[in-house]
Amino acid sequence: MDAASSMLIAQLHLSDIDAISRSRAKGIDDFDNDDQVAGDDLELALKLQAEEYSVIFGNFKLALSMNEAMERDREILDRMRLIEQGATDDHQYAEALSRGEVLPEQSVAQRALEDPEFYNEARPPRREREEEDDLEYVSEPGTPVLRAQTPPGRAECVICGDLLSLTFSSYYRAPCEHVYCISCLSDLVTSCLNDESLYPLRCCRKELQVSRLLLLLSPQLRTQFEEKSIEFGTNTLERIYCPNPTCSKFLGSSVVHTSHVTCTRCWTSVCTSCRQPAHWEDCADNTALQQVKDLATQHGWQTCPGCHAIVELNIGCYHMTCRCRTEFCYLCAARWKNCTCPQWEEQRLLTTAAMRVEREVGQNAREARPDVFQRRVEQRVAQLRDRHDCYPHRWLTRYQPGNCEECGHYLNRFLLVCRGCHMAACVRCTRNRL
Structure with a gap:
């Protein structure tokens, strides 16, 4: 007998017992009872039988619900098991390689995870949440993850992972739906004050709503950010800074101040043409600036066509993104994809892959195993050629210390590694820079 038939029988028995109970309550019981059986005993028997069938009915219903859930999520669970097995196999492979032992053959999981099609498969549609469901499907493209459902009225900070109560003054929700606690939001704003690459503030490449954000900052931090917003919002070539080395205060735009401007902090008067201390004679050549340009030429550095900042390429392809968000070619300084220069240099790709x-x-x-190491490097080089502009990244957590390739900060617990290009980055960069 199948489960559906058993459930139907149990339900019919429950209906019969309910009908008998209602009839007895009205005094029209049609069943013949033995004179020795008291009415209370019959009531007890009916109650026990009803409870037994209720348990049977509930168990069958639960079993069917679990079976449906398993069938519905089978693909997700299989992919999760494959990812976990691949990580275990990679670890065993690395240990054998570091000890100079015979390397195990590449497992099925490892081969599957190196196949780009594994991540390109369409993810299953989001299903309607059921009352008894305590799991929800959350994923970046190509990375299936099952995460415990957040309790109602609470949310998890995307940076620190703390669970937040959704009151107005306790969280900030970004346009991409990620939630920040006030501490992490303030830390992001504080970092932005000294790092223009974080401006405008963004998460998942979507700009944050500043008007709502300012309400959650302390008065001092709010004032500092508003001042920096004026500075960062001014065209780089038009910015005027105090030439006093101990001051360097931002003084405004050369469009507004056409002749000279006085610093309100150290009272130095500045020529808006040459950005040097004010003078009566014609502007002289800026020898210090020329020395910096000569040094850049000597070392092969490049100048951003947007803000004229000098940049250096350490690893990767020739696609540069300046802190002013200008994208350009490192070889010729032309705007990106407006030149015929090669997109990378083989030696740089080799260095990146080896690292x-x-x-x-x-x-x-x-x-220990130079032949195997070199073969793995060649595989990574081939992947970099194919995905030198990898986006969107598919981040996986790798619990090992290392430096973020974007900001250079050292993390002693874990890094996020892209499954596509194998770039390692910190949480801050994955959310607010890349």
């Missing part, structure tokens, strides 16, 4: 492989398998692997 990332060394991070994956350990520093001793290069000397």
Whole structure:
């Protein structure tokens, strides 16, 4: 007998028992009872039988619900198991490589995870949440994750992971729906004051709503951010700074101040043409600036066409994104995709790939098994050629210390590693920079 038939029988029995109970309550019981059986005993028997069938009915219903959930989420669970198995196999592979042992053959999970199609498959549609459901499907593109459902009226900070009560003054929700606690939001704003690459404030490449954000900051931080917003919102080539080395206060735009301006902090008068202390004679050549330009030429550095800042390429392709958000070619300084220069240099790709492989398998692997190490590097180089402009990134947490490739900060607990290009980054950069 199948589950559906058993449930139907149990339900019919419950209906019969309910009908008998109602009839007895009205005094029209049609059933013959033995004179020795008291009415209370019959009531007790009916109650026990009803409870038994209720348990049977409930168990069958629960079993069917669990079976439906397993079938519905089978693909997600299979992919999760594959990802976990691949991580375990990678760890065993790295240990064998670092000890100079015979390397195990690449597992099915490892081969599947290196296949780009594994991440390109369409994710299952979001299902309607049921009352008894305590899991929800949350995922970045290509990264299936099951996460415990957040209790109603609360949300998780995307940076620190703290659980927040959704009161007006306790959280900030970004346009991408990520939630920030006030502490992490203030930390982001404070970092932005000294790092223009974080301006405008954004999460997942979507700008944050400043009007709502300002209400959650302390008065001092709010004032500092408003002042910096004026500075960062001014065209870089038009900005005037105090030439006093101990001051360097932002004084405004050369469009507004056409001749000279006086610093309100140290009272230095500044020529808006040459950005040097005010003078009566014609502006002289800026020898210090020329020395910096000569040094940049000597070392092969490039000048951003948007803000004229000098930038240096350490690793990666020639696609540069300046702190002023200008994208340009590192070779010729033309706006990106407006030149015929090659998009990368093989040696730089090789250096990047070797660095990332060394991070994956350990520093001793290069000397212990140079042939295997080189083969892995060649695989990474091929992936970088194919995905040198990898986006969107598919971040996975890797619990090992290392430096963020974007900001250079050292993290002693974990890094986020992209499954596509194997770039390692911190949480701040994955949300607010990249």
